[in-house]
Amino acid sequence: MACIIFTMALAILTPGWLRSSVEAICTQAVSWRLTTSTLRHLMLTSIMRSQKKSDHLERTASVLRREVVAAAKVCGTTDESPSVKSLHLLVADTNFSFKAGQWVDFFIPGVSVVGGFSICSSPRLLEQERMIELAVKYTNHPPAVWIHNKCALNSEVAVRVGGEFFFDPQPTDAPRNLVLIAGGVGINPLLSILRHSADLHRERAERGNGYEIGTITLFYSAKNTSELLFKRNILDLVNEFPEKIACRLYVTKQTTQISAELKPYIMEGRMTEKEIRDHISTETLFYICGPPPMTDFFSKQLEKNHVPKEHICFEKWW
Incomplete structure (x- = not known):
């Protein structure tokens, strides 16, 4: 942890x-x-x-x-x-x-x-x-x-x-987009945030009020598809909210054939700084959780691209 x-x-x-x-x-x-x-x-x-x-x-x-x-x-x-x-x-x-x-x-x-x-x-x-x-x-x-x-x-x-790494918007807060960057079991807190964001969107759709969530993009990397945790849950949310939630799944050491269900979402190789940079905006918050080298790299790259520090949230695990 x-x-x-x-x-x-x-x-x-x-x-x-x-x-x-x-x-x-x-x-x-x-x-x-x-x-x-x-x-x-x-x-x-x-x-x-x-x-x-x-x-x-x-x-x-x-x-x-x-x-x-x-x-x-x-x-x-x-x-x-x-x-x-x-x-x-x-x-x-x-x-x-x-x-x-x-x-x-x-x-x-x-x-x-x-x-x-x-x-x-x-x-x-x-x-x-x-x-x-x-x-x-x-x-x-x-x-x-x-x-x-x-x-x-x-x-x-x-x-x-x-823990001080969390997403807890209040009903009157300004809408925010979220970019979630996960490596390995670092998906855990980000999945909680993704699920919470889906709950907030459902609540607003049902009641007509509450926090207005922006778009959510998940970047998630693991060694292979068998180590991509909760992939079925993630894809269910993508399919439920196609205009709100998107994901890109990365595998770095895949040795078997990728299933047809996963293939549209899978990229072989490591996620890059350019892919993350394309999502930078003044309305976007970045949450990062994974191995320390990955967390350090993306948090520093975001700072270099003038993302305010208060918009970059990260947690390291060993």
Whole structure:
């Protein structure tokens, strides 16, 4: 997960497999909460043991966090790619909320290291169903090992929201275009922003008021199409809002044939500064999340092209 370096802000449908297989579990879990003392013990024990500078808590020590530490229960898991697993978490505590793009401190009973994972779902899903979604790449970091090897339905954890990288426009704010630039699992907070933007557009279309979102363009790079996370969700939004949402998907090490469904959106090779530069305007905000070299390159190129610093938002992950 990432450390915040520089900052500035659908009602997605729960997948059918999740509704059919775990609906009963989630319904029963609405009334479930870890006790306050258990949550406090879990959090303090993890904080005291997380002393290495490479740990998430150390890297983000100066980053703003909410006070609420909420119990969460695993309601479903999905293999998003050969190396990435997503978690569907029920968070019954109504004091728990987040802004699109933020992450959570992830406390696991029996694991002394605290994880840090970006939320990839929309705030609307939490408001309507008390659910959040995380997608975690396998590494030898203890929280990631637990998620991939030990996490199961009904596993109990605790979460706390943090981060200054988010998109949270107010109804009276001026319309903005968004350019989202993602590398690898850096798609997670940007997918949350994309989903939130779709929610805002739906709300305005249905009610005739609310924030007026501009256009959204997603640039997303991964090694190959199997590592392009949530590609079906992304294309569904592109097809739902063809005049509002566009995407360009890049693969740098593709060795197999690209499917007909994906081919119109795929470019082989790396995304370039020129492609991003073509989207610069005074009404555009840029959100970048990916490996540090990629994030550094595009943020510096945007500055060189006279994009105001307050219009460039980025988060680095390792």
